[in-house]
Amino acid sequence: MRRLLLILGMSLLGGTLSSHSQAEGDEIAIIVNKSNPAKSVDRDTLRPLFQTTQTQWSSGTAAAPVNLPEDNALRKGFDAAVLGLDPDRSARYWTDRKIRGGERPPRKVSSASAVVRAVSEDTGGVGYVAMGDVTPAVKIIGRIRGGQVLAP
Amino acid sequence: MLLLTSLAHAQAAESAPVTAAPPAIPAPAGEVRPQPTAAEKRLADLEERLAAVESAQSTADKDDSKNLFRIYGFTDMGVQRTWISETSLIAPYLASSNATNFVVGNLNLYLDAQPSKDWRFLGEVHFSNAPGGSPEQSNTSPPAGVLARLTERQYGHPDPAQPDGTYVFGGLVSIERAHLDWTHFSFLKVRVGQFFTPFGVYNVDHGTPVVITTKVPFFISSRMFPTRQTGVMIHGSTFAGPWELGYSAYVSNGRTDLAPITFEDDRGFGGRISAANEQSGALSMKFGASFYTGRVSDEVVDITLGPGGSLVANGHSTYAFRESIGGVDASFDVGATRVRLEAAVARKVYDPGAREPVLATFALNATTPNSWTTSAYAIVAHRLSFLNMEPYVTGSFHRTPWSFADTLFELGGGLNFYITSSVTFRSQVSRAWFASIAGTADTEKIAPEQDVTTAMSRLIMSF
Numbered sequence: 001m002r003r004l005l006l007i008l009g010m011s012l013l014g015g016t017l018s019s020h021s022q023a024e025g026d027e028i029a030i031i032v033n034k035s036n037p038a039k040s041v042d043r044d045t046l047r048p049l050f051q052t053t054q055t056q057w058s059s060g061t062a063a064a065p066v067n068l069p070e071d072n073a074l075r076k077g078f079d080a081a082v083l084g085l086d087p088d089r090s091a092r093y094w095t096d097r098k099i100r101g102g103e104r105p106p107r108k109v110s111s112a113s114a115v116v117r118a119v120s121e122d123t124g125g126v127g128y129v130a131m132g133d134v135t136p137a138v139k140i141i142g143r144i145r146g147g148q149v150l151a152p
Numbered sequence: 153m154l155l156l157t158s159l160a161h162a163q164a165a166e167s168a169p170v171t172a173a174p175p176a177i178p179a180p181a182g183e184v185r186p187q188p189t190a191a192e193k194r195l196a197d198l199e200e201r202l203a204a205v206e207s208a209q210s211t212a213d214k215d216d217s218k219n220l221f222r223i224y225g226f227t228d229m230g231v232q233r234t235w236i237s238e239t240s241l242i243a244p245y246l247a248s249s250n251a252t253n254f255v256v257g258n259l260n261l262y263l264d265a266q267p268s269k270d271w272r273f274l275g276e277v278h279f280s281n282a283p284g285g286s287p288e289q290s291n292t293s294p295p296a297g298v299l300a301r302l303t304e305r306q307y308g309h310p311d312p313a314q315p316d317g318t319y320v321f322g323g324l325v326s327i328e329r330a331h332l333d334w335t336h337f338s339f340l341k342v343r344v345g346q347f348f349t350p351f352g353v354y355n356v357d358h359g360t361p362v363v364i365t366t367k368v369p370f371f372i373s374s375r376m377f378p379t380r381q382t383g384v385m386i387h388g389s390t391f392a393g394p395w396e397l398g399y400s401a402y403v404s405n406g407r408t409d410l411a412p413i414t415f416e417d418d419r420g421f422g423g424r425i426s427a428a429n430e431q432s433g434a435l436s437m438k439f440g441a442s443f444y445t446g447r448v449s450d451e452v453v454d455i456t457l458g459p460g461g462s463l464v465a466n467g468h469s470t471y472a473f474r475e476s477i478g479g480v481d482a483s484f485d486v487g488a489t490r491v492r493l494e495a496a497v498a499r500k501v502y503d504p505g506a507r508e509p510v511l512a513t514f515a516l517n518a519t520t521p522n523s524w525t526t527s528a529y530a531i532v533a534h535r536l537s538f539l540n541m542e543p544y545v546t547g548s549f550h551r552t553p554w555s556f557a558d559t560l561f562e563l564g565g566g567l568n569f570y571i572t573s574s575v576t577f578r579s580q581v582s583r584a585w586f587a588s589i590a591g592t593a594d595t596e597k598i599a600p601e602q603d604v605t606t607a608m609s610r611l612i613m614s615f
Contacts, residue, residue: 044391044393044394047394047430048391048396053338053389053396054389054391055337055338056337056338062269062336084431084434088570091573092570092573095361095362095574095614096357096361096362098224099359099361100356100357100358100359100362101262101274101276101329101356103335104264104266104272107215107216108216109215110215118215
């Protein structure tokens with residue numbers, strides 16, 4: 001009950017995780033584990049990581065990309081900017097990969113907070129969330145705005 | 153709405169089985185109210201705790217990394233018909249010639265296990281009604297004047313578990329692939345088991361949800377290279393800018409059409425190199441070159457009477473040859489247009505005195521010569537936004553010394569509909585005709601008409 005009252009207070013102050021995602025939904029932050037030495041990332045680096053054809057960072061650390069569900073707006077924006085795929089083609093891409101026997105797709109979690117957590121717990125973690133959902137537990141190495149991958 | 157969302161979060165947090173951060177302690181009565189900065193800090197702390205609870209919940213419920221074992225697959229059903237002269241010697245070997253048939257095309261299940269990060273098992277099994285209904289030479293003596301009679305293998309059999317004589321109908325469950333992979337490095341992966349030969353594009357794509365055409369190109373169905381092999385393969389890729397440079401190299405039992413084992417210690421060797429630039433949505437292209445060499449032989453054991461009336465076994469081959477195949481391929485996706493090209497050349501050289509007999513239904517007392525075989529096909533498809541349809545055209549040729557011809561040409565076209573991301577309808581009509589370009593075969597002597605027209609359609613679902 002005490003927790004419920006606290007959350008009520010938080011809501012009145014206007015601060016919840018969901019509100020971050022909605023308020024700053026236009027810009028996507030590309031996040032990695034804080035131990036990752038990379039300072040920025042471009043599309044050519046991100047694309048094979050999220051196609052799971054490249055399984056390591058240039059440092060040799062095993063890459064652990066984390067995706068959101070297919071119907072998530074951030075996922076759609078990320079797929080369009082990085083993979084060049086709309087939702088239908090993205091679904092077909094992964095179906096084709098399965099039938100060919102290719103590598104499994106990136107790990108998929110259900111929420112932005114789960115992405116942050118997964119990335120913060122794995123040294124090779126890389127994911128994407130709304131700017132407002134970034135916490136000090138992870139590091140931003142890129143942004144996606146207007147369908148373009150930009151420096152942080 | 154925001155309030156309701158927060159309430160829902162809070163209630164879920166209270167009922168969550170995970171251990172959350174300890175509840176915050178309210179300020180004692182009479183204490184000075186915290187400054188705004190302190191309130192913000194406290195709010196951030198609460199947010200972090202809430203996020204931890206939320207992610208713990210979602211991780212437990214919907215994190216697909218927990219799925220260490222997955223089952224998926226594809227299936228397709230359709231209608232097909234082949235038109236061919238009843239006097240053609242090819243007709244008996246073509247499914248549903250001169251009759252329209254509803255068919256279950258494929259039912260393939262994938263077993264995908266990844267119990268740890270660097271290790272994976274992938275199996276694919278294909279359920280088939282074959283060999284029920286497949287052509288075979290009759291065991292019974294043919295009527296007078298008939299040299300050989302082809303018939304169909306029986307499809308149904310009495311079920312021995314049923315005392316009432318119920319029949320059971322069915323056929324083979326074939327292993328399409330079954331391999332263990334070590335995948336720690338992207339530039340060096342190790343595969344052990346049975347795998348699709350990494351030769352060209354179509355052979356690895358192989359599944360009806362993926363390939364463009366309904367009919368398998370003769371490039372594949374002629375089996376000019378072994379479509380799957382059992383052995384050890386290393387493969388991997390690295391990136392040079394947007395280009396993925398890949399390779400594979402393997403040693404295997406070679407072509408094992410007669411048995412899933414080899415009869416001699418000469419291995420099959422092969423490999424592939426490729427360069428791919430998958431700028432999906434704009435221009436995607438892939439180029440590859442593949443190679444394979446191996447030996448093929450059969451094994452028979454003759455039992456004879458030895459000295460003193462003892463039985464003596466003599467195991468040997470009746471035919472043996474070495475085959476070497478090289479091929480190149482190119483794939484282009486330019487916007488909504490897809491182009492696929494493959495070509496290969498194969499050389500087959502028999503051991504002295506060990507040539508393979510030609511099927512008696514094609515030629516009597518003939519043996520297969522040493523040969524060169526060349527084969528190629530091209531597919532051009534264009535996706536339209538209207539009804540998500542994709543018309544395509546395809547053409548191929550295959551040149552090899554058959555007894556009745558030396559070259560096969562095939563032209564075809566079709567229409568695909570991408571109904572949903574997992575349901576596709578494909579159709580194709582094609583016409584194939586044989587010719588004797590080199591003039592070494594007498595088509596008239598064998599049959600007056602060998603041309604084949606095929607119509608096929610498939611409703612395909614991946615799941």
